[in-house]
Amino acid sequence: MRAAVMRHSKLVVDTVPDPEPGPGEVLVKTLACGICGSDLHALEHADKLVESAAESGVPFLMDVTRDIVMGHEFCAEVVDYGPGAMKAHAPGTRVVSMPLAMGPGGLQGVGYSNDYPGGYGELMKLSELFLIPVPNGLPTEHAALTEPMAVGMHAVAKSRFEQWDAPMVIGCGPVGLAVIAALKLRGAEPIVAADFSPTRRALAAKMGAHVVVDPAQTPAIEAWREAAGARPAVIFECVGVPGLLLQVMRDAPREARVVVAGVCMEEDRIRPMIGINKELSLQFVLGYAPDEFAGTLTAIAEGKIDVAPLVTSRIGVGGVPAAFEELANPEGQAKILVEPWR
């Protein structure tokens, strides 16, 4: 099959072997797959990613010296089954799945694995048990956004969000936008969001932010104070660059809950005394639970989360390397969808 392949920390477009579904697995055709900022990080910091995963006890580790087909935000179509599958979904059924597969050696991350190619290729093999059929009528490109939107749902759930809480979202890339959508779904108000990019600020407003600021003009915390007064602060750090966490802690009001959703691969510095004096909490988050993933698809299908504004471009497999370059500049793009059969 044709695929965009991570090979020795470079992205190349090549023909690679078709995946062959094993016991309990399903072969699917990738219909659409979003490009995730984590994949840009992974390409740049593959060794660090694997090292920190190993150190954190993550059970599946990729071998970065061998080919990896990334892509974990997908909608696909059932083609065929491996041995011993229940064949619950007829060929042609459109499905989504958490990007996890139960392989013979244990759990694997689809798109971060040498054995389970992700959605930047034409075909994937998935665990049948993880498949969720796409509700009739939901466009494929919207179903493909289940995964990134579930990240926002999970981040808000982990913040122990309550109705009187006043949220602030730092960074309006795909993670920040997903957080805004999840906050809107909960009826949070006002939602204050900040990003240096005008395109992203416009998207933040579309996704439900009530107050959107350019931090170059107005510090986010000032806009938050004006909008939220003395309400409990829940701050979503959705950027992930060194130094930002310290700045967030400096700006945070007393007893703020800071959710760290931005992925900072490097070492970072904090000043514990600031956390202590203000009794801050930092909740690091990753991924989502199965019920959050399924619930996100339902919310999108029922029109409670409108993901349409997020898709800014569609490309074929051949366009993936250039898209990665383009995404390094946040202006202009939110979610680029890869449609491998395009």
Add this chain to the structure above:
Amino acid sequence: MRAAVMRHSKLVVDTVPDPEPGPGEVLVKTLACGICGSDLHALEHADKLVESAAESGVPFLMDVTRDIVMGHEFCAEVVDYGPGAMKAHAPGTRVVSMPLAMGPGGLQGVGYSNDYPGGYGELMKLSELFLIPVPNGLPTEHAALTEPMAVGMHAVAKSRFEQWDAPMVIGCGPVGLAVIAALKLRGAEPIVAADFSPTRRALAAKMGAHVVVDPAQTPAIEAWREAAGARPAVIFECVGVPGLLLQVMRDAPREARVVVAGVCMEEDRIRPMIGINKELSLQFVLGYAPDEFAGTLTAIAEGKIDVAPLVTSRIGVGGVPAAFEELANPEGQAKILVEPWR
């Protein structure tokens, strides 16, 4: 009055003016006052302490170029009242108080103020409203431990501790010991505690730890795993030296809640990816709420927290500078009580 005074970052014993109670204030005789590790930090890092307090929006700041009488863990005796007081407690009544006073210029920290001398002096002025009489029969030296034990009660409350959680206490100085006592009061089991000092380990066992380890022999996390298996981990970091937080995050099991109760005055490094991969939370804590303070006194008075093992020495005002030196070495001492009228 005679007092141990912080003067230009040195401790000196001197005669200073008696405090004069203002409106709504009470003049008290200090009966006993514990020496707190924070005071050792404050003496060493006075400028940093004030700087980070200012940056964190703490409303009361001391002027370190002027005299400060520290000491905020006290039991005292009512002597006289200022104008406009209710005089609810007769002279001679033994009282404790949160080390806060409502002065003419706003809130002040008793023992961290140029205007409100703390318990390392013979006399203090306190806000009448904050006084809590010591229940009949409770020894003064035990009542004086209300403040440090309340710190432990608060840390456990902020951890959102639940019955099935399995706690681990890193560092068995006064803060760690207070956390152990608070955990025992909640019926937590097993309580795993670690400290390099044999004296402190013995105290940890006395205060209620079920498993006590010397980290030089056995990593605390190994002892915890053996005792707690796969139960939810709540880790209390009660040391506060740079680098320890990173180590705790490295060792922590997935989804552990880390309570940062150790006061690290310096900048510290963390690796956010470790927090993200394991979805850790860090809750920084400080002090206690008024109800926690009052509840701690009640628990001590009812014999539910036995503080007797903690008092390892009693000294007069003249002995304070030497005691500060001695406390730099954790072996041998837990709580040293200053009895200014001794």
